[in-house]
Amino acid sequence: MAAAAGVSITTVSDALNGKGRLPDATRRHVREVADRLGYRPSAAARTLRTGKSGLIGLTVTTYGDEPFTFTEFAYFAEMARAATSAALARGYALVILPATSRHDVWSNVALDGTVVIDPSDQDPVVSELVRQGLPVVSDGRPAGSLPVTAWVDNDHEAAVLGILDHLADAGARRIGLLTGTTTDTYTHLSTTAYLRWCERVGQDPVYEAYPAHDPCAGAVAADRLLARPDRPDAVYGLFDPNGTDLLAAARRYGLRVPDDLLLVCCSESTVYAHTEPPITTLSLKPRRIGTAVVQLLIDAIEGADSDRPVEQVIPTELIVRTSSQRRPPRTTVSPPRSPEKT
Amino acid sequence: MAAAAGVSITTVSDALNGKGRLPDATRRHVREVADRLGYRPSAAARTLRTGKSGLIGLTVTTYGDEPFTFTEFAYFAEMARAATSAALARGYALVILPATSRHDVWSNVALDGTVVIDPSDQDPVVSELVRQGLPVVSDGRPAGSLPVTAWVDNDHEAAVLGILDHLADAGARRIGLLTGTTTDTYTHLSTTAYLRWCERVGQDPVYEAYPAHDPCAGAVAADRLLARPDRPDAVYGLFDPNGTDLLAAARRYGLRVPDDLLLVCCSESTVYAHTEPPITTLSLKPRRIGTAVVQLLIDAIEGADSDRPVEQVIPTELIVRTSSQRRPPRTTVSPPRSPEKT
Structure with missing residues (x-):
C-alpha cells in the first residue's frame, strides 16, 4: 500500500486514521490509492491500535x-x-x-x-x-x-433441599441421586446438599456419579442406580437428560413412575411436559x-x-408434574368419595 | 519484553515461536523472562502472523x-x-x-x-x-x-403455493398476506408466489407489508389487514409473531378462528401448539x-x-393445526350422532 502510494508506512497510517500533520493533497492521494486497491487496515492491526475489540x-x-x-x-x-x-x-x-x-x-x-x-x-x-x-x-x-x-x-443447596423435602413429602423413603464427576460448584454444592440432607434424616446416601458431558453416560449411570440392591424409591438427577435416562431404566426394571419410583431432574427442556408420565423438573432460569x-x-x-x-x-423454579406426586393408595373396598357436593 | 530480556524484538519473536537460529541459552533466557513477566504475544499480533483466526x-x-x-x-x-x-x-x-x-x-x-x-x-x-x-x-x-x-x-415459492392451496381446500375464498418491506429473497419470493397464485385463481391480492424487525409493527399490520373493506377470510403471515398478531386482531373484530378466519403463519415457536385455537405453522427447519x-x-x-x-x-414442513381446518357446517336440525357404538 505504501509502495503503491509512493509514501512511507507512517504516512499511510496517518492519512487513513486522520492523524499527523500531512498536506491535504497527500492525505487525499493516499485515500484514493487505498480506495483503488480496496485496502483496509486489517482488523488485527486495528485491534492492536485501539485496545478494544467490541x-x-x-x-x-x-x-x-x-x-x-x-x-x-x-x-x-x-x-x-x-x-x-x-x-x-x-x-x-x-x-x-x-x-x-x-x-x-x-x-x-x-x-x-x-x-x-x-x-x-x-x-x-x-x-x-x-x-x-x-x-x-x-x-x-x-x-x-x-x-x-x-x-x-442459583442457590443450589436450597434448591436440592427443596426437592428432597418434596420427594419425602410424596412418600419417598430412600432417595437416590444421579450426579457428576466434575468439580464445578453446581455439581459440588448439589451433591454436598444431598449428603447433608441424608445425614440429617438418617438415610444412607445412594448415588451414582458420571461424566456429564458424555451424552451416553447418563443412561448407564441411571441403570446402575436402579440395579443396586439398595435401590432408591425416588431419584433426583442433576443433568438435563436424566429424566429420560431414568424413565428408560425404570421401564427396563419394570418400575412404574410415580407408583414405584418418584422422579425429578434438573432441566430446561419442554420435553418433560410430554413424557409418559410428565416429569417434574427444576429450572435454573438460564435466560435470566x-x-x-x-x-x-x-x-x-x-x-x-x-x-x-x-x-x-x-431464584430457581420447581415445575411439579406427575412423576413426583404419588397417588394415594387405593382402597379396594369402597370407592373414594367425590370431594364435591358431599 | 525485549528490553527486559536485553535482546532484540526479532530475537524475542524467534525464541518464543521456535524460529531462527538462536543459541539454546538465549532461547531459554527469553522464555524465562517471558514467563516471569507473564508475557504472551497478543491475540491480534498472532492473527497478523498466522492469517487464520479459527x-x-x-x-x-x-x-x-x-x-x-x-x-x-x-x-x-x-x-x-x-x-x-x-x-x-x-x-x-x-x-x-x-x-x-x-x-x-x-x-x-x-x-x-x-x-x-x-x-x-x-x-x-x-x-x-x-x-x-x-x-x-x-x-x-x-x-x-x-x-x-x-x-x-428453502423453496419458498413452493411452500407458499402449498399453504395457499391448503387454505383454499379448507374453504377460503379470499386469502390475505402479511408480508415485509425488505428486499431479502425470503420476503421477495414469498410475496411474488402469493401474487402469482392470486393471478392464477383470479383473486384480487389483499396484503399488508410492514418492517418485520419491529416487534410491534406486526400487530398494527394485522389489524389493518382485518379492518379492510375487502377483509380476507384466511391469512398467511410470513413472520414468527404473526400468528398471535392475527389472533389478537381477529378477537378485536369478533372473528372466530377457524370459523370466520383461517390462519397460518411461518414460525418455529412451539407457542402455536398451545394457543386458543392452536395455529398451523410452516417450519423452515432452521436447525438443518x-x-x-x-x-x-x-x-x-x-x-x-x-x-x-x-x-x-x-425441505419445509407444514404443521397443520386447528386454525386452518374449517369444521364442516353443523346441521341445526338433528344432533350429530356419536361415532361410537352405533
Whole structure:
C-alpha cells in the first residue's frame, strides 16, 4: 500500500486514521490509492491500535479438554441465546468458544472480556484470562479463590433441599441421586446438599456419579442406580437428560413412575411436559442468568458505575408434574368419595 | 519484553515461536523472562502472523442499520444454536455479530469467513466481505449477482403455493398476506408466489407489508389487514409473531378462528401448539439450515474437497393445526350422532 502510494508506512497510517500533520493533497492521494486497491487496515492491526475489540467471549470450561458441544444441551442453549441477545442489544458481538483449551482459537481472538460457565475449582482458563487483565464473569459461583470479576448463580443447596423435602413429602423413603464427576460448584454444592440432607434424616446416601458431558453416560449411570440392591424409591438427577435416562431404566426394571419410583431432574427442556408420565423438573432460569452475566461483564469492560451487585443469586423454579406426586393408595373396598357436593 | 530480556524484538519473536537460529541459552533466557513477566504475544499480533483466526461470523443483514436483536426470534435463535454446535464440533468459535454495520465490531474481528442470514439484494456487508477475500455463505439464496461462496435456503415459492392451496381446500375464498418491506429473497419470493397464485385463481391480492424487525409493527399490520373493506377470510403471515398478531386482531373484530378466519403463519415457536385455537405453522427447519451453512463455510475456509453441493435446498414442513381446518357446517336440525357404538 505504501509502495503503491509512493509514501512511507507512517504516512499511510496517518492519512487513513486522520492523524499527523500531512498536506491535504497527500492525505487525499493516499485515500484514493487505498480506495483503488480496496485496502483496509486489517482488523488485527486495528485491534492492536485501539485496545478494544467490541467482542466478548462465552464458554464452558469444567469439562477440560473433553470434546463437548455444550449448545446441544437445553440449559447452555437458552443461556447462550439470552447472552447473545444481551450482547447484541449493547452493540457487542458474542464469541461462543469451544469448551477445550486444546484449540488455538482462544489465542486468536482479542476479547474485551469473557463469560465462563461452570468453572472448575482451579480453572486454568479463568486464571489465564485474569492474568491477561481481562474481566471474567462466571456463571456459577467460583470455588475457593478463583479470581472472577463477578458471578451469577442459583442457590443450589436450597434448591436440592427443596426437592428432597418434596420427594419425602410424596412418600419417598430412600432417595437416590444421579450426579457428576466434575468439580464445578453446581455439581459440588448439589451433591454436598444431598449428603447433608441424608445425614440429617438418617438415610444412607445412594448415588451414582458420571461424566456429564458424555451424552451416553447418563443412561448407564441411571441403570446402575436402579440395579443396586439398595435401590432408591425416588431419584433426583442433576443433568438435563436424566429424566429420560431414568424413565428408560425404570421401564427396563419394570418400575412404574410415580407408583414405584418418584422422579425429578434438573432441566430446561419442554420435553418433560410430554413424557409418559410428565416429569417434574427444576429450572435454573438460564435466560435470566445469561442476561445478567453479560450485563455485569459489559459494565466491567466499560468501567460503568453500576448499581448491579457483582454477586447475583437467581431464584430457581420447581415445575411439579406427575412423576413426583404419588397417588394415594387405593382402597379396594369402597370407592373414594367425590370431594364435591358431599 | 525485549528490553527486559536485553535482546532484540526479532530475537524475542524467534525464541518464543521456535524460529531462527538462536543459541539454546538465549532461547531459554527469553522464555524465562517471558514467563516471569507473564508475557504472551497478543491475540491480534498472532492473527497478523498466522492469517487464520479459527473464528467464523454470523449475522442478519437485511434490516440494515435498524437495531434488531434477532436472537429474540425463534427462527434465528434455533438457526444460531445449530450453527454454534456445528462450529464448535469442528473446533471453530462462532462470533454472533450485531445486525447493523454502524458498530465498529465488524472491523475489530479477524474472521475466517461469515454466514449472512437473509442478505438484501444489494447487500453492502456481503459485498465488503467478499472484497476482503473472505468466504461468505448465505442463509437465503442471493438475489441477482450477490457474490456468495455458497447458499442454503428453502423453496419458498413452493411452500407458499402449498399453504395457499391448503387454505383454499379448507374453504377460503379470499386469502390475505402479511408480508415485509425488505428486499431479502425470503420476503421477495414469498410475496411474488402469493401474487402469482392470486393471478392464477383470479383473486384480487389483499396484503399488508410492514418492517418485520419491529416487534410491534406486526400487530398494527394485522389489524389493518382485518379492518379492510375487502377483509380476507384466511391469512398467511410470513413472520414468527404473526400468528398471535392475527389472533389478537381477529378477537378485536369478533372473528372466530377457524370459523370466520383461517390462519397460518411461518414460525418455529412451539407457542402455536398451545394457543386458543392452536395455529398451523410452516417450519423452515432452521436447525438443518444452521448446520448446513456452517459446514459449507468451514469447507470453503479449509479448501476442503467436499461432496456437499454449494447450493442446498432444505425441505419445509407444514404443521397443520386447528386454525386452518374449517369444521364442516353443523346441521341445526338433528344432533350429530356419536361415532361410537352405533
